[in-house]
Amino acid sequence: MSTQADPTMDELTDLVFLAAGRLRGGFNTAAAELGLPPAQALVLTNLSAPAPMRDLAEWLSCEPSNVTGIVDGLERRGLVIRRPAPADRRVKHVVLTEEGERRREELLARSRAQARALFEPIGPDKERLRDLLAAVLAGSPDPGKGHACDR
Amino acid sequence: MSTQADPTMDELTDLVFLAAGRLRGGFNTAAAELGLPPAQALVLTNLSAPAPMRDLAEWLSCEPSNVTGIVDGLERRGLVIRRPAPADRRVKHVVLTEEGERRREELLARSRAQARALFEPIGPDKERLRDLLAAVLAGSPDPGKGHACDR
DNA sequence: ATGGATATTTCAGTTCCTGAACTACTCGGG
């Protein structure tokens, strides 16, 4: 296993970060326009259905104690409520309000528009790019601490 | 310009975020092992040569006032000093100390190792992936606020 | 009923980040 510099590899990591940065920049801008800080907006996108705090923490790759604060913010803004799960009253489901649903749709729409604009240049090669990235990610298991935050 | 859902596009954005998340997770872990918070580690990697605060802010896509705090942290840790530029005494160059240089090398080594591990699965297709991403990024200009932070 | 797990919260402490106001310096024109 060589430890030499690998220019292609370095370019590749830079490009992945740059591409993610563009997407994230667009997402954060869209979130800000809707009056949402990044982490709260990120959680919102993940609420296609009610979800326990625990799942959100796992999805965000962060400590559960952190999720408390983020969901507090969403609750303050009236976009979400906590509903104790009937089956197990320890767990609380985070559920979108009507306003939360609206805000989420708007956020997704804007986010997708950003993505479309970014990937426009390669047009037909979209599938090829997707397959390559999928192969990369299928390769090694998630080592945790991915930290989706600041999408 | 259609506003319909585009499954390929959505997969693509998810994959880019996932890939970036893996890299970032590895980077943050490496940084933590070296006793550095993410943003400070990130700045460290960008100091291949002394740089004015201004340039760092631009590279990070953040406000100059933010860089002050980050560089303060690096200075507290003795990894960096501020040196007024002789040509223009308004600007301060951020310069690595000996220890800073060592820490930077170690950080880069670990970061590159992570990247190698991640991209291993696609082996020979590395170049193809790089070219596709390069094409994507060459397409539209940087709208700013990319926020490289939390690499 | 007891005790060991699990879900969430609370709290203290750090880091990151913005926007506005401020200091220090540069540089061109009168």
Add this chain to the structure above:
DNA sequence: CCCGAGTAGTTCAGGAACTGAAATATCCAT
């Protein structure tokens, strides 16, 4: 030479994200 416009950096107040440890409430198996 001095003045004013512009630029680099800092300071300050405030918000948001994050961790780790300790506390609370609940579940479940014995």
